[in-house]
Amino acid sequence: MPRTILFATDLSADNRAAFARALRLAYAQGVQLDVLHVLDPYLPRRVLLDVESAVVEDITTMLTDLREDYALEAPKTLIQTVTGSPHVEIVREAHERNAELIVLGMHRKRGQKDLLAGTTVMRVLRSAPCPVVVSSHQPTQPWQHILVPIDFSLTARHTLKEALIRFPEATLTLLHAWTLPGERELGSQAYYAHWREHEVQRLREQLSNEVDSLMRELEGVPDVELVLEQGAPCDVLQAYMKRHTPDLVMIGSRGQPHHTSQLTEMLLCEPHCDLMLCRAW
Incomplete structure (x- = not known):
């Protein structure tokens, strides 16, 4: 076949x-x-x-x-x-x-x-x-800037692998939306700001290690940029797309056939670019 x-x-x-x-x-x-x-x-x-x-x-x-x-x-x-x-x-x-x-x-x-x-x-x-x-x-050119929202899930790892394999010539941006407990109550405290900075750095290192481990399995991978932004995933993704206008957003399905994520619904309701939905595994 x-x-x-x-x-x-x-x-x-x-x-x-x-x-x-x-x-x-x-x-x-x-x-x-x-x-x-x-x-x-x-x-x-x-x-x-x-x-x-x-x-x-x-x-x-x-x-x-x-x-x-x-x-x-x-x-x-x-x-x-x-x-x-x-x-x-x-x-x-x-x-x-x-x-x-x-x-x-x-x-x-x-x-x-x-x-x-x-x-x-x-x-x-x-x-x-x-x-x-x-x-x-309009497909006037191949997708050049691809945005991949990521977290620590198997779904995100599989989606990233799909992006690396399918589009080795593209530039990939990996976007992670983060929040921390106590932000509303303690955000103005000096010791909390120090703790937050430490936690965000630790998060970046963990995500970088995840990405590096996957890229070592592959050859000829494209350029990858890791971006961490504070906020709810839908808000962070929407704001990033308006600022940077990617050609394609790749997200993963959670493997729930009768449920669609808020991210998917948002991207379909307000399509700023093309969308690719990948299976969870």
Whole structure:
């Protein structure tokens, strides 16, 4: 079975950037690009054949247009339609093809957090057997600045490893949000400030050791910068993204199929850049 990236499209204009990103990724990684569209299973059979033919024609046309617009080389490509529930079929196809990556366009309910739960994007993120890219920004170049929020978890370590292996040419920023007990009550005390400085230095050393141990396992790793900022993870991440505008944020799933983290919801609700969600292990 060939190595593949699976791009699932709903044929909307919002999917153009994601389609172009999928093309760029497939060519750069030397893998086949499988383009999938899920048809409504309740269409009359005589209509279904006509719709299927029109869908394949539209995808082929879009593929040609994108290659010309972005001057992209064409990877080996397979276009396919299936019928069923979109998120179920996308996940099933990813399993059957042993896909290395799923690429989706950004959902259309931006800024409406309460409406995210039932979207195809959110459902695929919860059940995908491989990393999922949600892309909405124009892929004029490969991702150059990648942001990876980290902590001491297995999930964060696995996500960092994915970043190091997949994007050896990129610059990685590892962002850790920290808080300490007693800040509100004792923050103005001189002895507390000294203790806080010591604790933050100890935290930095522990994180640096974690990163160094992982990088020693790999070769040809990219440049890595470790940034520690005080505050809640969502607030720290959002503020950093507004100041530095990374191309991609990579975060890990906690392996809970019916739960999505606050970080994921925030990034999908207010997409400042592309997002990659990796499995916990």
